[in-house]
Amino acid sequence: MREITLPESGPKRKLLDAAEQLFAEKGFEAVSVRDITQLSKANVAAVSYHFGSRENLLTLVMTRYMTPVNEERIVRLEALERKWTGKSVPLEEIIEAFVRPLVGQVRKSELSERLFYKLMGRIFGQQGDGLPPQIEEQLRNVVVRFTRALAKALPAVNADDLAWRIHFMVGGMIHLLAHQDLFQRLTPGTSGTPPMESIVSRFIRFSAAGLREGVEAEAPTPKGPQVMFDF
Amino acid sequence: MREITLPESGPKRKLLDAAEQLFAEKGFEAVSVRDITQLSKANVAAVSYHFGSRENLLTLVMTRYMTPVNEERIVRLEALERKWTGKSVPLEEIIEAFVRPLVGQVRKSELSERLFYKLMGRIFGQQGDGLPPQIEEQLRNVVVRFTRALAKALPAVNADDLAWRIHFMVGGMIHLLAHQDLFQRLTPGTSGTPPMESIVSRFIRFSAAGLREGVEAEAPTPKGPQVMFDF
DNA sequence: GTCTATAAAGTGATAGAC
DNA sequence: GTCTATCACTTTATAGAC
Numbered sequence: 001m002r003e004i005t006l007p008e009s010g011p012k013r014k015l016l017d018a019a020e021q022l023f024a025e026k027g028f029e030a031v032s033v034r035d036i037t038q039l040s041k042a043n044v045a046a047v048s049y050h051f052g053s054r055e056n057l058l059t060l061v062m063t064r065y066m067t068p069v070n071e072e073r074i075v076r077l078e079a080l081e082r083k084w085t086g087k088s089v090p091l092e093e094i095i096e097a098f099v100r101p102l103v104g105q106v107r108k109s110e111l112s113e114r115l116f117y118k119l120m121g122r123i124f125g126q127q128g129d130g131l132p133p134q135i136e137e138q139l140r141n142v143v144v145r146f147t148r149a150l151a152k153a154l155p156a157v158n159a160d161d162l163a164w165r166i167h168f169m170v171g172g173m174i175h176l177l178a179h180q181d182l183f184q185r186l187t188p189g190t191s192g193t194p195p196m197e198s199i200v201s202r203f204i205r206f207s208a209a210g211l212r213e214g215v216e217a218e219a220p221t222p223k224g225p226q227v228m229f230d231f
Numbered sequence: 232m233r234e235i236t237l238p239e240s241g242p243k244r245k246l247l248d249a250a251e252q253l254f255a256e257k258g259f260e261a262v263s264v265r266d267i268t269q270l271s272k273a274n275v276a277a278v279s280y281h282f283g284s285r286e287n288l289l290t291l292v293m294t295r296y297m298t299p300v301n302e303e304r305i306v307r308l309e310a311l312e313r314k315w316t317g318k319s320v321p322l323e324e325i326i327e328a329f330v331r332p333l334v335g336q337v338r339k340s341e342l343s344e345r346l347f348y349k350l351m352g353r354i355f356g357q358q359g360d361g362l363p364p365q366i367e368e369q370l371r372n373v374v375v376r377f378t379r380a381l382a383k384a385l386p387a388v389n390a391d392d393l394a395w396r397i398h399f400m401v402g403g404m405i406h407l408l409a410h411q412d413l414f415q416r417l418t419p420g421t422s423g424t425p426p427m428e429s430i431v432s433r434f435i436r437f438s439a440a441g442l443r444e445g446v447e448a449e450a451p452t453p454k455g456p457q458v459m460f461d462f
Numbered sequence: 463g464t465c466t467a468t469a470a471a472g473t474g475a476t477a478g479a480c
Numbered sequence: 481g482t483c484t485a486t487c488a489c490t491t492t493a494t495a496g497a498c
Binding site for chain 3: 481482483484485486487488489490491492493494495496497498
């Protein structure tokens with residue numbers, strides 16, 4: 001909806017970039033206004049002048065990517081529901097609509113991929129604490145919509161089980177974002193961090209299998225054209 | 232190994248209890264020494280006197296439950312490996328050895344179940360940032376050991392895939408701990424929070440299915456006696 | 463052991479010069 | 481727009497009285 005307009009360059013943009021970098025690296029509470037102005041070589045008053053307050057800047061950083069992500073999630077889900085009208089949307093495609101929008105936002109920031117995903121992970125991890133009310137509201141809406149779609153795709157799974165499975169899935173996604181780097185530090189046997197693209201497709205398969213647990217012998221081929229009754 | 236001895240009552244214990252409660256509620260960085268001494272009705276100097284410093288107290292809180300949890304995980308895994316000598320340990324039992332020790336620690340604290348799990352979630356979520364080196368070391372060891380066991384249980388899954396699936400599973404566990412309460416705020420249709428026991432068993436089934444993704448038509452019956460070749 | 467008083471450094475915000 | 485100086489407040493830690 002409401003687009004956030006920002007200068008392509010200039011001191012305001014430099015402050016924002018520095019803030020994002022520091023928030024990603026150290027967490028939201030550990031970064032002071034002075035840290036930010038120092039990194040972007042501005043004076044201490046700059047944050048107040050350009051953003052009004054530290055709190056304001058924090059909200060901006062959180063909103064900047066989260067709002068587009070949550071909007072794209074809904075758009076993608078609605079597109080799927082149109083595409084599969086009457087039928088139930090394949091599980092994998094629903095999960096993809098949920099996670100893929102995150103990947104699309106990387107190039108909008110000046111941050112390295114590693115730091116960008118870390119920042120996103122930190123934002124999601126703030127749920128319940130210091131998230132701006134508007135984002136909490138967006139997230140609630142996303143969860144409700146996707147839960148409904150998943151319930152249609154998995155009629156054999158009861159509501160409580162499904163809700164918890166979604167909860168576990170969301171946790172996996174947050175961890176994947178926030179600790180992408182930690183992964184290889186803990187499991188040194190593996191090859192270097194692969195592109196997010198391939199991690200996401202692994203995540204989709206993992207989550208689909210978890211969500212589908214206990215449902216019949218094995219699900220139909222995930223991607224190919226499916227023969228279904230048109231009830 | 233080294234047992235942490237603590238007074239059953241007295242001002243030192245009251246300080247620790249207050250610290251745990253506040254850390255669980257507000258997060259580690261958001262709690263000051265003054266918050267703690269105020270809640271436990273001590274004077275501002277009490278934390279320094281009894282624990283040396285805020286940092287010291289923080290380390291104690293983090294170590295207090297994490298060390299027993301990680302030790303019990305290893306003990307359980309080794310017991311399983313003895314029980315199934317030569318055979319591969321069933322997937323569900325490995326996951327159970329990984330999560331169950333968390334549940335066992337609840338009663339050791341004065342905190343409500345809700346706050347205790349939240350505290351544990353916050354500690355795990357600190358990975359990479361402010362975790363005491365000894366705990367990072369314990370966690371690394373746990374991950375290595377469990378990865379090895381899971382690799383034996385799932386020979387058809389290649390090492391990279393498995394490592395990522397474990398990563399997703401761990402994320403689900405952390406989220407389940409840290410945001411147990413958030414779950415029902417986001418999905419109001421469901422019944423109230425069930426006992427952790429039933430959440431854990433749901434988590435085990437979800438994770439087992441995710442880890443097993445793509446492996447043959449469907450796994451053998453999870454819990455019952457299994458007929459396996461004794462190679 | 464417990465407390466008060468205080469040190470030393472850091473915090474966000476702002477008035478006012480340039 | 482930019483910057484310095486400063487305010488009002490909070491932080492952890494500690495010296496020294498009781």
